[in-house]
Amino acid sequence: MTVKLIDNKITFKDVPDSYWAAEAITFAASRELFLGTGQGVFIPGESMSRAMFFTVLARLDDVETEGGANWYTKAQNWSVTAGISDGSAPDAAITREQLITLLPGTPTTCNKRQR
Incomplete structure (x- = not known):
């Protein structure tokens, strides 16, 4: 790793x-x-939106998140491609329940940054 x-x-x-x-x-x-x-x-x-969550996970996987139609487009597309989310409702606040549901889909091969 x-x-x-x-x-x-x-x-x-x-x-x-x-x-x-x-x-x-x-x-x-x-x-x-x-x-x-x-x-x-x-x-x-402020509550964390689904778009913010996609962006944090994409950055954790070393995905370039700058650019796109809006600030979260690249991260949203990454989350769909990675099978983490369907990318829906990016501006909606993400609940703890949704976080727990989506996290197991996070790729285990992420280029993890030091914790």
Whole structure:
């Protein structure tokens, strides 16, 4: 297995060090799994959409997610091709139940980034 090391600390204006999930958010962002919503903002209280979930998994598999008709097109297409999802309702909030249902479909050969 190839492990790609990426560690470039990213901070967000709306995630102070005292925030309960700050360490986890910084960890994921520094590995380019989460990039926030732009302009140094993360919006930690917002629900995760299906599109956000597809994008995180695609980035975990080292898929280039930039470009396409919108910000999530490449990740959405990847999730369909990988058999993770049918790609429907990308703007809908993803539930915990859906996360648990979709995760087993994640390819076991992902080019996983260091945990």
